[in-house]
Amino acid sequence: MPLTDRTCKTAEPREDGKPLRLADERGMYLEVMPNGSKYWRLKYRFGDKEKRLALGVYPNVSLKEAREKRDEARRQLQDGQDPGAIRKAGKLAAKVAAANTFEAICKEWHAKESHEWSAAHSGRVMAAMEQHIFPFIGQRPISDIKPLELLEVIRKVEQAGNIDTATRLRQRCSAVFRLGILTGRCDSDPAAPLVGALKTQQAQPRKALKRDEIPDFLAALEKYDGTKQTKLMMRLILLTFTRVGELAAAKWKEIDFDAALWTIPPEHRKLTEKSKKTAPPHLVPLAPQAIAILQELRTISGGREHVFPNRNQPSRPMSPETLRRALHRMGFKGKADVHGFRSTASTILNEGGFNPDAIERQLSHIERNKVRAAYNRAEYMEERRSMLCWWGDYIESLQK
Template sequence: MPLTDNGCKNAMPDPDGKIRKMSDALGLSLWVMPTGRKYWRMKYRHSGKEKLLAIGVYPETSLKAAREKRDEARLLLAEGTDPGAKRKEEKITARIAAVNTFEAIAREWHDKESHEWHPAHAANVIAAMERHIFPAIGARPVSEIKPLELLEVLRRVESAGNIDTMKRLRQRCSGVFRLAILTGRCDSDPAAPLVGALKTQQSEPRKALKREDIPEFLAALDRYDGTRQTKLMMEMMLLTFTRVGEMAAARWSEINFDAALWTIPPEHRKLTEKAKKTAPPHLVPLAPRALEVLRELSQISGNREHIFPNRNEPSRPMSPETLRRALHRMGYKGKADIHGFRSTASTILNESGFNPDAIERQLAHAEKNEVRAVYNRAEYMDERRAMMTWWAAYVAGQGEGGKVIPFPSRAA
């Protein structure tokens, strides 16, 4: 006799402590365990063997639902498929999919790559993925994600105005998919074809001083009412046109007054963490005026490790942000930035006839050929010394009303 809802609900365990099996129809039965728990089971035959299929737990799986699952299993049997074997296959597939989700592989990719990154950068990378990518596709099997699906996610970031973030996310997603391809977990990179479908950031050139702006800038620096250390740091930036991070991190141990040379170690240079391990230091010839500035600074901070110590925490270097704020107080907000000093010097030195290769070496622009980069670290040093001396005199001349400084001979 078929089971009823009330019969299933009121079924009690066998008083003898055995499993009570209550038959429904077409192989379905409800098993009442000695503990009172109730399970649906289906008896069937496949390839001449009698088998048992777990259907569900009562009452989570109702009588109606159990019958529907039984009927689905019978359809599989009619097609020649073993429903029990299919169930096992689906579980294996689900288990594999669970470890091959986009998020799982993205975290694997992050672990693999981040040992070459600065810890703060590594934290920012995974935080951006957690904020923008994982909520949308993190739980999806990586092999099932399509370009259109990823495009929708990236366009949400794009529409919020975060074009640079979107661009970086696409690149990082591409890295995740490439890892999945190399490890046999997907066949294609759906991030690759999206380059043409997304906006590109319209980069703005650094705001740099023009030749005619320098006299007024020097006058504004002279009027600046901030600390002497900040004023001298600003002047050193103009005289050496190094990167502000290199200047802020400078230590007295890097300065050789006798050789008139500043040796910037690779760990302070603008390089990837991997490149810093093998890159040479950057050598900066120091003009006489730069040495004068450093000697004055030694009276201010000579007993400290850093040339520009932090005012509140003297054991740490001054923040590069200090120079940006000083530039704003001088009236140059939106008109010039610190990094623009490099562009200003490069433009004027090129226009004045200096060797472009020597200028590039002074700017420490990356050399694509690693062997040549090691060889070139001191190349053009004589030209660079003459150039830096001319540049310091040129800057001083602009403070004296634009005095003309003759171009030095190549033999100088």
């Protein structure tokens, strides 16, 4: 007799601890386990072998739904197919598809590349993919994604005004597709043709002080009502024209007063994480004016690890943003940028006839020519020391 829903609902386990099988029709039955769980099964024969196919768990799968699954399996048998084999093939295909989605391969690419990035950069890369790409094509098989589909996704970012982000997303998507090609999971890179289809951000040069603007800047700095430490930091970065992140992270152990030398360790330099492991430190000769500033700073923070300790968390360095905010308060918002001090110094020193290689070495720029880079290991130290002393005297002469 066919089962009823009431029979299924009221069925109890056997007292002897063995499974109870309640037959329905055409090989289907409800198996009641000793713990009370109930499973739909289909008994069938294929290739002279008796087999069983799971049809679901009662009551999640109702009696009606179980019968529909049974009838589908019976149709497969009539077509000469094994429903159990079809089920296994479907699970395998789903597993393969899940491993070959854009999101899965993107995470594989990220894990492969991120060991060369800082933790912060690694986090930003994945966060951008999670926000802008995964919601739209993350679960799509990577081999099915076409250029127009990807363009529509990246255009959403571009239309929001984030042109640089859109450009970087295209580049990173392209890297993911290239990994898919190399591992045989897709045949083409649909991000490659999008280069000309996206807007490009016009590069904006850093705002730099002109020669005749330096006296006004120094006068404004003198009147600045911020902390003494911030004012001295601003003077020091102007004298050394290092990167603001390098100066903010400076520690007293890096300063050699006797040799008038600041040694910036590679972990503080603007390098890839991979390069930081093998790169040499950057040596910065200190002019007498810079030494005087450091001597004054020593009375403020000499007992701390950092030359510029954070006011609220003294064990941490001052934020590089401090100088940007100070510039704005001094009235130079939109007129000058802290990073622009490097351009100002480079321009004036080149016009003054100093060795361009020594200037580039002082700026800690990477020499792309390997042969020249080998010669640059000499550091141009004496030239740079003379140049920094001249620069210190020059800045001092402009003080009103």
